[in-house]
Amino acid sequence: MSGDSEARRVRGTGWKSVYYTLRGEILSMVLQPGQLLDETTLAERFDMSRSPVREALIRLAGEELVIALSNRxxxxxxxxxxxxxxxxxALDIAQRMNTRLAAALRTEADLKLIARRQKDFEASVHTGIHLKMSExxxxxxxxxxxxGKNPYLASFYERLLNQGQRMLHLHFEYLERTHDGYLLTDEHNDMIEAIREKDVDRADELAHAHTRQFQANFVKFLKENYSTEVILTV
Known part of the structure; x- marks a missing residue:
């Protein structure tokens, strides 16, 4: 590859391949919490200069998926x-507020999109691939x-969902291994029905129960499946 071509890749989309690959590996726990990410090693792995690798790491840090230490x-x-x-x-509050607003303000087009996304989730469950399921x-x-037509609440909620994807991965893993509990499909369908009926209180109740079900199973995972291979800050 010529120098000009390499420069275009660095300034253009070079970092994206690094970003999406590392993001997927972090969320799916292929890259374990606490694992060192060395720029030189990553540059060699992706066969590119360190600049796009550094850009990818900066963006991952913005999502709080990686941490830059004082020693660089x-x-x-x-x-x-x-x-x-x-x-x-925080998740409970954001989930309840956004679901309440959806029940109050949803359009028919919104309902169709929500139902389509639920079909996508059900399809992902059949793959058994946890990253696809969490996404x-x-x-x-x-x-x-x-x-719900409130971009500020939606943005805050999305940030929380992003931060929780690794925990959701462990949640799915625990449920599939132990069969102690159930996946989220039925709860999703109940939420859709409440939103369709514009039943704000029912939507709130279901969103709250949804968060608590996730919380209970993740705590069970921590108590019964603690592993020294995963760094859990306490």
């Missing part, structure tokens, strides 16, 4: 168990959020 090293962000109750508290789950909930 970068690590995969730990899963912070100590702050999990506060995370769930499809996020898109389902964001379709609900956008139906």
């Amino acid at each position: 090293s970068t690590i995969v962000a730990p899963i912070e168990v100590a702050t999990f109750p506060k995370y769930v508290e 499809a789950n996020k898109q389902f909930h964001m379709a609900i959020a956008h139906s």
Whole structure:
């Protein structure tokens, strides 16, 4: 590849391939919490200069998926168990508010999109690929959020969903391994029905129960399946 071509790749879309690959590996736990991400090693892996690698890491840091240390090293962000109750508290509020607004303000076009996203989630469950499942789950909930017509609440909710995707991955893993509990499909359908009926209180109730079900199963995972291979900040 010529120097000009390399420069165009660095300034253009070179970082995107690094970003999406690393993001997928972090969310699916292929890259473990606390794992060192060395720019030189990554540049060699992706066969490109360090500039696009650095750009990708900056963007991942913006999503709080990696942490830049004082010695200029970068690590995969730990899963912070100590702050999990506060995370769930914020998630519960955001989920309830966005679902309430969706029930009050949704259009027929919104309903169709929400139903389509639920079909996508159901299809992802059949693949058994947790990353696809967590991404499809996020898109389902964001379709609900956008139906609420409040971009500020939707943006806050999306940030929380992004932060929770690794925990959701562990949640799915736990349910599939133990069969103790159930996936989210039935709850999603109940939420859709409440939104369709414009039943704001029922939508609120279901969104709250949805968060609590996730919380309960993730706590069970932590208690019964703690592994020293995963760094859990306590």
